[in-house]
Amino acid sequence: MVTGEVDVYEAPAFRHELLGIIDEGHERIVVDCSGMRFIDSAGLASLVDAQRRMSARDGTIVLRGMRPAARRIFEITDLKSLFAFD
Secondary structure (H helix, E strand, C coil), X not given: CCEEEECCCCHHHHHHHHHHHHHXXXXXXXXXXXXXXXXXXXXXXXXXXXXHHHHHXXXXXXXXXXXXXXXXXXXXXXXXXXXEEC
16 A cells, blocks of 8 residues: 655655566556555656556556545646556
């Protein structure tokens, strides 16, 4: 579960964690975003990097429980189509 803010300070650890899970060979990753209060461009970049790596392996990342304000960021930046939302 992602909690708090995924910003320039937290994004490197978040990215490292996601890429580590992908490198373990998972084909589908569900990221519980219900506890995420905020995401900035660094956090978005971490998710985009992870999704690109998953796509190269025919996998997908599902973002679950995202709050409306955070989901709106994906719409504004036109990144909504890269991810599955649940």
